[in-house]
Amino acid sequence: GAGVSQTPSNKVTEKGKYVELRCDPISGHTALYWYRQSLGQGPEFLIYFQGTGAADDSGLPNDRFFAVRPEGSVSTLKIQRTERGDSAVYLCASSVQGTQTYNEQFFGPGTRLTVL
């Protein structure tokens, strides 16, 4: 079956522009996560959705970052007024939501964002 997909795979933009990054999770996965991976670092948590609602957005660095998941499937990460420091690989992951055990998060290939 299909895994987590992310589009675009690469995005180059200019400082100050607005960008949208898309994530298609595995069908049936109710939990969806966004992470950001800077060069030489491990992934850092941004936001977690359970269904349509953001269950935890404590990792969003500031109010320029926003994410939605209106129908509980596809999610879009939106970045306003991009800055050079936003350059990173943005990873999306999805999982079957469990309450008794920690279910595996399946990761997409990421979107490499470069802000010039």
Next chain:
Amino acid sequence: AQSVTQLGSHVSVSEGALVLLRCNYSSSVPPYLFWYVQYPNQGLQLLLKYTTGATLVKGINGFEAEFKKSETSFHLTKPSAHMSDAAEYFCAVGAQAGTALIFGKGTTLSVSS
């Protein structure tokens, strides 16, 4: 609060040699522990995980890890390295079901012939 420390940003071994990648964690609650591997230009792939039960966990590609609560460690090992094992490896900790993972900074494994 939780954190993960991976000792050694770069580990080099010869083909056929033992692989040991170190991971120490900090957690205020019983942790869920994971090792992920990332090949160039690919997404993260789960190698193995510890949730509860047996502390020695076996994963894919011949890797295993042992949860040692007294040492707050979850080191990854493989008896005999293959060239195909060359990749970036990340240790991660989760607090409870459904929460985000906290990752270490990663260890790059190089394998020479």
